[in-house]
Amino acid sequence: MNFQGGPPDPLEVYRDLSFSSEPHSPFHRLAARLLSICANSATCERLFSVFGNTLTKLRNQMGTSTLSSIAELKMHVRNEHQLNSTKIWMKRMFVARSTTIPPNESSILPTLAHPPSPQSPASDETNEENEDLNHARPVGSSFRDLVSTHGSVPIEDDEPCVHSQEGKLTLSQLFNFGNDHWIKSYEKHTRKSFDEELALYDLLNEDAATGNGMEVDVDETTAEILLG
Amino acid sequence: MKSDLEPLAIAANITQAAFCRLDTVLLTFGFLVMQYQKMMDADNLTASTSIIASLEKRWAAADQDIFIATVIVNPFFRADPFGRHTRFVVSGIIDLLERLYTRFFKEEPPFSFSTELCNYLTAEGQYSALRATCIRHMAAAEGQVRAAFVFLSV
Numbered sequence: 001m002n003f004q005g006g007p008p009d010p011l012e013v014y015r016d017l018s019f020s021s022e023p024h025s026p027f028h029r030l031a032a033r034l035l036s037i038c039a040n041s042a043t044c045e046r047l048f049s050v051f052g053n054t055l056t057k058l059r060n061q062m063g064t065s066t067l068s069s070i071a072e073l074k075m076h077v078r079n080e081h082q083l084n085s086t087k088i089w090m091k092r093m094f095v096a097r098s099t100t101i102p103p104n105e106s107s108i109l110p111t112l113a114h115p116p117s118p119q120s121p122a123s124d125e126t127n128e129e130n131e132d133l134n135h136a137r138p139v140g141s142s143f144r145d146l147v148s149t150h151g152s153v154p155i156e157d158d159e160p161c162v163h164s165q166e167g168k169l170t171l172s173q174l175f176n177f178g179n180d181h182w183i184k185s186y187e188k189h190t191r192k193s194f195d196e197e198l199a200l201y202d203l204l205n206e207d208a209a210t211g212n213g214m215e216v217d218v219d220e221t222t223a224e225i226l227l228g
Numbered sequence: 229m230k231s232d233l234e235p236l237a238i239a240a241n242i243t244q245a246a247f248c249r250l251d252t253v254l255l256t257f258g259f260l261v262m263q264y265q266k267m268m269d270a271d272n273l274t275a276s277t278s279i280i281a282s283l284e285k286r287w288a289a290a291d292q293d294i295f296i297a298t299v300i301v302n303p304f305f306r307a308d309p310f311g312r313h314t315r316f317v318v319s320g321i322i323d324l325l326e327r328l329y330t331r332f333f334k335e336e337p338p339f340s341f342s343t344e345l346c347n348y349l350t351a352e353g354q355y356s357a358l359r360a361t362c363i364r365h366m367a368a369a370e371g372q373v374r375a376a377f378v379f380l381s382v
Contacts (some may be wrong), residue, residue, distance in 0.1 A: 008365040010251075013303040015353065016361050026337055027344040030329050031301035034294065040249045046246075169313065171287050172280075173267070174296070175258040176311040183262070185304065185366070194238045220335050 007189040010035055050074055068143070232275055235263045245373055250298040251305065258309060297328050304361055306349060368374055 013029050025031065050071050055062055062070075177183075239256045242248065252277070261283055264276040299305050300321055310316045322342045329337040347353035 008304065008362075008369040010302045010304060013358070013361050013365055016365075017357060024328065025344055026341045027325075027348065029331065030325060030341075033297045033332055034328075035249055035251070036242050037294075037298070039250050039253045040244055042244050042248070099378040138378050142354050162345055167290055168288055169315070170284050171257055171261045172284075173313065174311060175261070175309055177258075177262045177265070179308060182255070182305050183259065186259055190242050190256075190259075194241055197241060 047071065047075075231267070232272065235260055236279075249302075250295050251302045254295040254299055255305070255309065257287055288347070293324060293328060295326055300325070303348075303358055316348060319347070321349060 011032060014031055018024065018028055051067060054070050054074070055067055241259055243253055243258050245345075261280055263345040264279050283358045299309060300307050307316050307321060313321060321343055325345055326337045326341065331339065344354070347355045348358070
């Protein structure tokens, strides 16, 4: 999903230039692989903070399976809100500053504290290989599989691979600073997202100054929707 | 002070976004180096040199092939940002991407791979509409679809 005003998605260009009925060409496959690598761990960290916000002082007896189910549910609710009505109620909350509490995720979730959990019965077998994964067991077998797959990835990474033989380039050798085409198109989008963030801070400050603002956890997607 | 820190603030913002691709990271690095190279007057000399040195240090430790390849396969940039280094002539790029193909898919790239890549780099063959498509997407992202159609029909 590309919000209006965001940077264009390169994979959409590939999609437009290929036949929809045919499988992706080898080059398209490689490009898709490269362009879908995420360069930071911000999304995982956000997930951890969702866990932190769910397991509060008042709800500290929760088991791992309930906790992960709630986090999952929270993400689904969030997605649906983003797709449907976020823009409307975010605007209502910030712009009109209505005094009623908006139907945000945290007010819905406590009533749904017992969602069906896809938990598999935890088995007692222990083996040396995944001894340190044992604490993750009650969450469900799919999560365990995911963890063990990811656990083996670093080992694969250590396998020797073919590197460039010509040695490495420094950044100043690599780039052509004389060509301002890429600089302009890069600058346009970065500047924009920075200005949007500043605008959001102004908006929040204004809210705080009037005294009736409430504390809301605003991430950048929300900010985009709000200012878009 | 503001001019010293602002590029870094923008860069942190970009690289910590929910969807930050590898090409964005490399272009951010390049952009930072360019900005600090411009700030080489007496007041900023120490700060700029050490920031550039620190960026170069991180970059030297990175798996450069993947970052460079991601910028190249991004149709909005291709090899445009890169300097006139022998590595960025068409055959050098083919070599780089074929190496990565083998690394990712654990098999030799088929013959059609290099032909397609050549077409992509020169915007010919099945990629002859590449530039127009890019312009259309850029314009759509800007919310100016109409303007692009006018531009293309000229």
